[in-house]
Amino acid sequence: MGEEVKVFGYWASPYSYRAELALKLKGVSYEYINEDIFGNKSDLLLKYNPVHKKVPVLLHNGKPIVESLVILEYIEETWKHNPYLPQDPYDKATARFWIKFIDEKCFPTLWLAAWSAENEREKVTNEACEYLKTLESALNGKKFFGGETIGMVDIVASSVGYFIRVTQEIMGQNLLSADKFPQLFQWSEDFANCSIVKESLPPRDKLLPFVKGLIAKYQQDNAKA
DSSP states (O other), X not given: OOOOEEEEEOTTOHHHHXXXXXXXXXXXXXXXXXXXXXXXXOHHHHHHOTTTOOSOEEEETTEEEESHHHHHHHHHHHOOSSOOSOXXXXXXXXHHHHHHHIIIIIHHHHHHHHHSOHHHHHHHHHHHHHHHHHHHHXXXXXXXXXXXXXXXXXXXXXXXXXXXXXXXXHHTOOSXXXXXXXXXXXXXXXXXXXXXXXXXXXXXXXXXXXXXXXXXXXXXXXXXX
């Protein structure tokens, strides 16, 4: 009898996407359960993640693992083949530093730059550009953050290289451009065009109207406040 591997996620969530891509890079078969995170969350989601009540949740042989970065570490330690973290302790620590930098600095600030009020946008945009410049330095001439193959930093950075770019396109922004950050922009293109990545990413023609709807609702709610 085979292993039970399930992912509870949401099709447009960059965090759910991380778990799915990691499993695909490992060649691990899994069942995907799409959650209605804006409506009625399933009883199973609430059972397996009673603290945060959020996606993603990885269910492995009946045991739930929650939080995307925790899930990525679990997948790496459970299925040893096709590693996406370096084996060398220093290189592994460096990768974890950049992962933390992306999740705590880059992604939140880029998100704010897209959604913030006009009187705050310039300050947040300048800060976001500084973070992108710092992140670009981590590539240091490599095709991917993981070298010649996709690593865990690349998986986490997909939130910047794909999901944020879609949001900025809608808002008429162009922070991550070939002119401003040529190496980081090229990385985002190379990453999105990898066959295993392309088959996992939410379709752009579906993601664009979804994000437009989120933005419209956000603006409508702010106008009422």
